[in-house]
Every structure is written in C-alpha cells, then in structure tokens.
Amino acid sequence: MITESQRIASILSNDLYKSNLKSIEEAESDRIFCKHDMEHFDDVIKIASHMAKQNHSKVNSEWIYAAGLLHDIGRGREYTDGTPHDEASVEIARVILKEAGFRSYERLIILNAIRHHRNKTPRFLLNRERSLRSILNKADKLSRKCYECKAADLCYWPMEKRNREDYFEDR
Numbered sequence: 388m389i390t391e392s393q394r395i396a397s398i399l400s401n402d403l404y405k406s407n408l409k410s411i412e413e414a415e416s417d418r419i420f421c422k423h424d425m426e427h428f429d430d431v432i433k434i435a436s437h438m439a440k441q442n443h444s445k446v447n448s449e450w451i452y453a454a455g456l457l458h459d460i461g462r463g464r465e466y467t468d469g470t471p472h473d474e475a476s477v478e479i480a481r482v483i484l485k486e487a488g489f490r491s492y493e494r495l496i497i498l499n500a501i502r503h504h505r506n507k508t509p510r511f512l513l514n515r516e517r518s519l520r521s522i523l524n525k526a527d528k529l530s531r532k533c534y535e536c537k538a539a540d541l542c543y544w545p546m547e548k549r550n551r552e553d554y555f556e557d558r
Contacts, residue, residue: 389488391449397487410463423459431455435526
C-alpha cells in the first residue's frame with residue numbers, strides 16, 4: 388500500500404510533472420505578473436488546507452495537495468498551443484495521478500476540481516467533490532497578492548477579481 392506522502396512525492400518526482408513545470412517556468416521567465424510556479428502551488432495548498440480545517444471539511448488533505456500541485460500544470464500548453472490551461476491540466480494530471488497510485492474515484496474528484504478551478508462550484512455535485520472544487524477555486528484566487536503587486540497597473544484582471552486590501556472586507 389502506497390502512503391499519502393509517497394503519492395505526493397510521486398507527483399513531484401514524475402517526469403511529466405517536472406517537464407511541464409519547466410515549460411511553464413520557461414514561458415513565464417519574463418512575466419511580471421503572478422507566476423504559476425511552486426510558490427503559487429504551495430500558497431494554494433496552504434490556503435486550501437487552512438480553509439478545509441477552518442470549515443471542518445471532510446476533504447482528504449492528500450487530494451488538496453494533489454489538486455494544488457496540478458491545477459495549473461497545463462499552463463505551458465496554454466502558452467504554446469492555446470489549449471485552455473484547465474483542460475490541459477486535466478489531461479496531464481490524469482496521467483500523473485494514475486502513475487502516482489490514486490484510485491479511479493479519487494482521480495475523478497481531483498480532476499473535476501482541476502477542470503473547474505476557475506469556475507464557481509455547481510450545487511448538484513457530491514459534497515466531497517463540491518468542497519474540493521470550491522476550496523481549490525477560492526484558494527487559487529486568494530493566493531494572488533494583488534494588493535502588493537508592482538505590476539498591478541498593467542494587469543489584465545478586472546479590479547473586482549483582484550485581491551486588494553479591501554478584498555477580504557468584501558467577502
């Protein structure tokens with residue numbers, strides 16, 4: 388039986404994961420805005436884990452780690468061939484999760500969270516799945532430090548989507 392830490396380590400050491408992470412890094416080398424790197428992935432994981440704990444969610448922490456590490460892994464493809472990164476991330480994550488030993492029902496939940504991490508969660512989904520999708524969506528948005536960004540004037544994100552100093556007061 389593979390342990391949780393072994394499955395997460397398997398994601399991080401996966402050649403497909405590493406090559407896609409490198410592709411993102413190369414594509415974003417001159418990017419002045421938020422990057423889609425390990426710092427971003429770690430921030431999403433920390434925020435999502437905190438939210439799950441604070442809300443007494445029953446979302447498996449390993450699923451949070453896996454979704455956090457993989458939700459933007461398709462960004463390199465978006466930059467090179469225009470495939471929306473959520474779609475590309477699902478394709479890449481499907482292979483990596485299987486190789487890491489995640490069961491089919493776990494892959495389904497994690498992949499659905501990745502596929503829809505840019506959208507609000509529909510109400511008709513299963514509780515665990517809805518929770519992971521909702522947590523990933525919120526953590527991804529909250530991980531952005533728009534309130535201290537030096538390139539904020541050049542950002543294409545609309546003001547209502549940015550994390551400003553007053554962002555948390557509005558929620």
